[in-house]
Amino acid sequence: MRVTFVSRYPRVDTVAWKRRLGERLLDLGVELSVVYSRAGFDDQLRAGLDEYGLGIFRRYASLKARPGAGDDEPASQSLRSWAIERELPVSEHGRLGDPDCLAAVRAWKPDLLVLTGADIVPASLLDIPAAGTINPHYGLLPRYRGMNVTEWSIWHDDPVGVTVHLVEAGIDTGPTLLRECVRVEPDDDLPDLRAKQQELSARLLGDAVVELRDGSAQPVPQRVEDGRQYYRMHPELLRVVERRLSSGEYRWTGEDATPGAIAPARAGAYAS
Amino acid sequence: MATGPADAPSTTRRVNASAGAALPVLVGRDAVSALRRALLPAENRVPDDALAAAIGWLVRTHDATGRQGSSKGYSLLHGWLPAYPETTGYVLGTLLDFARRSGDGVDLRRRAGEMGDWEAAIQEPDGGIMEGAIGTLPRRSIVFNTGMVLHGWVDLLDEGEQRFAEPAKRAAAFLATGLRDDGTWDPAHEYSGIPHTYNSRVAWAMVRLALREPRDEALLAAARRQLDWVVAQQRPNGWFDSCIFKPGMLPSTHGIAYTLRGLLESHALLGEGPYLDAAVKSSEVLIRKLEVLGTLPASWDDDWTPRASYQCLTGTVQLGGVWLRLHQLTGDARFLNAGLKAIELAASRQERGPWKDVDGALAGSFPIWGRYAPLQYPNWATKFLADSLMLRDDCLVSL
DSSP states (O other): OEEEEEEEESTTOOOHHHHHHHHHHHHTTOEEEEEEEEOOHHHHHHHHHHHHTTHHHHHHHHHHHSOOTTOOSOTTOOHHHHHHHTTOOEEEESOTTSHHHHHHHHHHOOSEEEESSOOOOOHHHHTSOSSOEEEEESSOTTTEEESSHHHHHHHTTOOOEEEEEEOOSSSSOSOEEEEEEOOOOTTOOHHHHHHHHHHHHHHHHHHHHHHHHHTOOOOBOOOGGGSEEEOOOOHHHHHHHHHHHHHTOOOOOSTTSOTTSOOOOOTTSSOO | OTTGGGGSOGGGOSOOHHHHHHHHHHHHHHHHHHHHHHHSOOOOOOOTTHHHHHHHHHHHHHHTTTSSSOBSEEETTTEEOOBOHHHHHHHHHHHHHHHHHHSOOHHHHHHHHHHHHHHHHHOOTTSOEESSSTTOSSOOEEHHHHHHHHHHHHHHHHTTOGGGHHHHHHHHHHHHHHBOTTSOBOGGGSGGGSOOGGGHHHHHHHHHHHTSSSOOHHHHHHHHHHHHHHHHTBOTTSOBTTOOSSTTOOOBHHHHHHHHHHHHHHHHHHOOHHHHHHHHHHHHHHHHHHHHHSSOBSBBOTTOOBOOSSEEHHHHHHHHHHHHHHHHHHOOHHHHHHHHHHHHHHHTTOOOSSOTTTTTOOOSEESTTSSSSTTEEEHHHHHHHHHHHHHHHHHHHTO
């Protein structure tokens, strides 16, 4: 099977879970390649400021100081350098829809695209792989679509998890493949949960690739009306979420969910 | 209403020297600010005293007229504008609301009563409230203006000021008798001679009065008829036909917010699901626009494509209030999230500084030369800023 990672460079390219996913797929005999949209410094700075405001600098410092969950590799090693070391095909472009980008990916003839922290993927790229494109979503679909869904799940006292789904033109609306909760420990904060979700997404993406290769995948169509679109959480609400986590008020620990099982839907967890 | 300064009487047309001196400073400031917003993410901070400053400025609109109604606003070209009957009607409710919260509201209550008395003194023989600023000739009763003043009188009745029962009753009679079977009013009493979905705010005022003892079923039925017509104007994508002030205009955030608030508050009082559903449907679209664009352009065409490069600050802050009320009524925190963002987006433009004529006020547009009330601080912009800041306080306290 030929798989192409679609990622963004250099922002968010150093996280270890991407390299671990790559190692697993190579061990499975997958032919791997990586295509990047390469952000300029101004794009990176703007994206960071958009997402975190001036707190981006504080966040950058704290992330540098925090070891990644299970991270046994230098934090500075990028997926790109890892791929080049293994002599995998790597291609970088300004935008994923650029003609030279599309030509490069077509030349690799991938069966599957795996989104590993990518910019918005144009339909022209999604059309290339025969088996489709999969994406890890840090929330439990179909209920939680959009942004900051971990935070929104905690707000509603719902389980936190990851869903791997096929990518369609809509946002987080494609059929789901695998879904699993993460366990929330008493001392966990949001960065802890993010690290757990990254590790879980690496495992679920690997499992999904195997299922798609073996023909055992069972995509479950989503109904838009079964979920809600969420947007970036306002700082005042975020403070409540952090308080619920730190105080133990958030009561979902993941203990009720069988590991590997699909999180149960819980009626009445949020208003209509 | 969203008519801008065009209908101000000619006596105000002379350029005010002190106001004119500030014009280049404020225009230059907004130019820099607009450029900064295009380049850097917004930091929409709301100062702790933003609400008090807004109320302080609304009080100055009262003083500016010799306490004969609230001035239509402050123009950078013409200075203080004449009293405006329509918006004086709902400014007084804001003063009463703040008075209840501040615990020291004697002056504000007195002013609200004076505004109510002034409105009663200028009430037309047919029970309606005149078009435009005071001094406009010929005088003509307008449905929307009457409804907004009715809100004020009901607010005062709720405070126990029984002297407003009679003018309120006359206003309600004007509204009920002029409403046609299809739920629209006689064009002779409509602004620009066309029906408007934002008259849902008028129906809300009618419902408020009708539910007071003794309950007025005929008035209630009339209000429902109008609200049902408003709901029927909504397209499947949430856009409203007839949500305009004048023929040929596009819906503005101001008019949309008026429409949604009237529907929403009528739902709150009557429990009618379709009124809530309609408010939710349009809100979902506009919230997505706010999140994607990072701002709320002033006007929209029928596929929700933005058609303005400026913000109508009144509309933005009103929509924020609508969404906080949606949160209060449904418990859906997505509306709280969006409401806080919209209010802070507008409130970050509140004027602050040593120049008392505008300290605490909210301009019509951002940048200030935008086509909605250009170079002007309409009293209703600051009224809705204050209303939404009070709602924001309520919501944040409950977190």
